[in-house]
Amino acid sequence: MSADQPLVLGFETSCDETGVGVVRGETLLFDAIASSVDEHARFGGVVPEVASRAHLEAMVPTIERATREAGIRLEDVDAIAVTSGPGLAGALMVGVAAAKSLAVALGKPLYGVNHLASHVAVDIVEHGPLPEPTLAMLVSGGHSSLLLVPDVTHDIRSLGSTIDDAAGEAFDKVARVLGLPFPGGPHIDRVAREGDRVAIDFPRGLTTGRDMERYRFDFSFSGLKTAVSRWVQAKEAAGEPVPVADVAASFQEAVTDVLTRKAILACREHGVQNLQIGGGVAANSRLRAMAQERCDAAGITLRVPRPGLCTDNGAMVAALGAQMVLKGRTPSELDLPADSSMPVTLVQA
Amino acid sequence: MLLLAIDTSTSAITVALRGEGVAASATVLDARGHSEHVAPLIERCLASAGRTPAEVTGVVVGNGPGPFTGLRVGIVTGLVFGHARGVPVHGVCSLDALAADAAPLVGRRELLVATDARRKEVYWARYAVETVDASTPERLVTRRLTEPAVDRPADLPDDVRALPTAGRGPVLFPDLFPHAIGVLDVQAATLAALAEERLDGGEDMPVEPLYLRRPDALTTAERGAR
C-alpha cells in the first residue's frame, strides 16, 4: 500500500442508507448511496426490518457502483472500514458481514468503527485535516451529541447528548403535526423560509437555571415538540387557520437556538477554537446560518460538510478508516460484533 | 471446482469447502452471533484445507427460510465474497439440506422438515425420499413436495406432523412432532453437495432470501384504516 495515501472502502448500514464510500488518503473518490427512505415514508418512519432487507438487496450493486465510479479495482484497496455501531442491530449486521466477507475474500485489514466518529471524520475529505481538538455537534434523526474530539481515531469524549428525542426526531414529529411528509427536516426547512421566526416563542429546553447546571451540554426536544402540538391544537380548536410557515419557522428557531448556544458555550468552556457540525440536521439552512453568525461573533472557526456528507454515507466511514491506517492503528479482529449501542467513546470495535 | 458453502438459517452458523480432494467444514452453534462468526469460519475452512480465497470457483448460500437477521448475514457474506472473487453465487433452500441429511435415517418414505421460526411457529416443508434407480437401492435422493411455509405447528395437518421430522421443530414442540429425527441444524457440507448435484444437472439456483413473512409494520394508510 502507499503509506501516505491508503485506499479505503467504507461501509455504512446503521440506519436506512446503504453507503459504500471510496477514499484515498484524505481525498474522496466516490460516495455511493442507496436509500430506502421512500419505502419508509409509507410507514411514517424507519422500519428496521424494511431497512435490513433493503441493505441486503443494495449491497453488491452499491459496492459495484462505488468501485466503478471511483475508477478503482477491489484488489487495489488497502483496507476496509465498516460502521460497527451504534445503530439498528439488524441493519448494522448486514454491513458488518459484508465488510468482513470482503476483507476475507481480498485478504485486507478490517476496521470496525464508530458511526459518530465517522460523522466527525468525514469533514477531513471536505475541508482537510481536522483541527485537534475539535468540538463536534452531531444532530440527526438518531443522535444529538456534543463531543470533544482530541483525536478522531482514538480519543472522543462525550460532553452531552439528548435526554429524550433526537433533534431530527423532533423535526419528524413536528412535521407530522403540521401535515408535512416524512422525513420532516427538509420540509420544515422549506416551509419555514416563508414564515416568521419570532412569531411564536416556543420553549428552549434545558437552557435555564438548575437545568444549566445539571444538563449543561445536554438537550431535550420532547417538551418543545409537545408545545408545538398543543399550540397547533389550540388554534384548530378555536377554528382558526394554522399559520404553518410561522410555526415551522418558530420551531426551527427554537431548535437551532438551543443547539448553537450550547455548542458555542462548550467551545468556550473547553477552550476549543473549532466547531464542526454533522448529521442530517446539519443540512438545515437556518442551523447553518445561525451557527455561522454565532461562531463569527465568538471567534470560532466553523466547519460543516456539504449536506450530502452530513447525512449517513459510506464516505465518512472510509474517511475515518483512512485516518486509522494513516495513524497506524491496529486493525479490528475478524470476529468484531455489530454493537447497536456502541458508546461514542469507543472509536474502534 | 472449489465451492464455498454458507448457511445461517438455523442455530448452526456453518461453512464448508467442497472440491476435488477438499472437504473442510466448520460450524458454531449460536442462535445470535451470526455476524461475528461467519467470516472467521470461512478463514478457518480455507486454512484447514490449505486453500486461498482466490481458488474458490463458486459460492453457495442457504436461502433459508430462517430468522431474518441471521439469514441475511449468511446471504450477504456469500454475495459479497462471490462479487469480490468474481465467481457465481448460488442459492439452495436450507430445508433441503436438512432433508438430505435426514434421508439415510428414514429410508424410502416421506419426511418432514420443521425448523424454529420463532414466535411459536415453524418453517416447514414435506419431502419424499426416493432411490435414484433400481440398480443402486442404497443411493437416496430427496424431493421437496411442498413449498416452504411458516405456520403454527398445531395448524399443520395431523398426518404431516406424524411424519419423521428433522430440524428443531420436535425439540421445541415435542408433543406436536412426535417422530423426531436427530438432525437438528443445517450443515454447510450438505448444502455444498446439493449445489454440486444441481450444478451438474444444469439447474438454475437463484439467491433469494426466503423470508415468508412481511415486515412487522403498518403503513400510515393501514393504521388509519384501523
Ligand SMILES: [Zn+2]
Ligand atoms: Zn448518523
